[in-house]
């Protein structure tokens with residue numbers, strides 16, 4: 001997920017049980033123009049494997065030229081995004097735009113497959129709109145080309161992120177497309193129960209969790225536990241939760257620089273604090289902090305007691321021992337994989 005699934009977040013998801021993670025989508029145009037922000041997104045770490053690098057673009061030549069740039073990172077998979085619904089992407093036949101032109105989708109996919117020895121997978125949607133749902137043709141064509149797995153976000157492009165994901169289409173793909181490659185289902189699997197329901201109702205081979213993991217990387221271990229035992233693992237205790245948020249913030253600042261990291265983290269707190277009465281108080285304190293040090297001070301000194309007190313509106317500002325960066329000595333990005341092709 002763009003601006004979400006960066007290495008800090010992926011490493012946390014992995015630690016908390018994700019079987020596999022994907023980079024944010026990376027623009028083929030950005031890669032071939034060697035835009036620093038695009039090249040940075042190609043960094044992956046051994047600690048997060050198996051990991052897919054996801055690319056997008058509607059220009060065959062650019063895609064072809066972009067693929068070799070992925071090789072030093074040695075991604076376990078190269079994933080192509082034919083699902084993004086955003087206007088500026090689809091208007092150039094990137095993302096879901098190419099669902100309107102399957103001949104072009106075929107050419108783009110073939111160009112990527114020809115350019116890499118790595119397994120190539122695709123993520124797409126049901127179709128452009130209700131009148132043109134073509135996912136059955138699309139998945140058959142992709143399998144024929146040699147794609148190793150497909151992920152279907154069970155909405156049309158016209159639906160964007162609205163309405164419900166139409167899981168009945170995942171069932172239909174399993175029943176009618178005759179695929180021998182894995183089908184990964186996606187869309188609205190946002191809790192352990194919903195992930196299990198997707199498996200049970202549709203027969204998909206894997207479930208991809210997107211928004212349900214934002215501010216909630218524990219969803220992966222909870223889902224694994226629920227799938228294995230049918231029982232609910234309790235969520236993380238407050239202290240573990242705050243340590244993880246602090247770690248996320250620290251890694252994010254290491255990844256993006258302090259200013260941008262602090263800003264981007266502000267969009268994560270809603271998820272991390274969801275369901276905790278009194279956490280609104282903490283959130284308003286944390287988002288006022290312009291520095292990482294200030295953010296960490298707030299997070300790590302806000303105890304369960306402070307939370308309870310804030311829920312009863314008895315306290316204004318929590319007090320606690322001063323936290324130092326040393327307390328988070330564990331929070332460092334490892335060294336990315338960068339091997340030149342032999």
Ligand SMILES: Cc1cc2nc3c(=O)[nH]c(=O)nc-3n(C[C@H](O)[C@H](O)[C@H](O)COP(=O)(O)O)c2cc1C
Pocket residue numbers: 001002003004023024025054081083123153186187188189190208209210211212
């Ligand atoms: C902020 C945000 C960014 C996203 N960026 C990407 C992306 O880069 N690549 C991609 O394949 N899907 C992206 N998606 C779509 C999700 O991967 C997923 O298909 C969609 O949210 C439905 O699944 P969910 O209900 O589990 O979230 C993004 C979604 C959100 C909310």
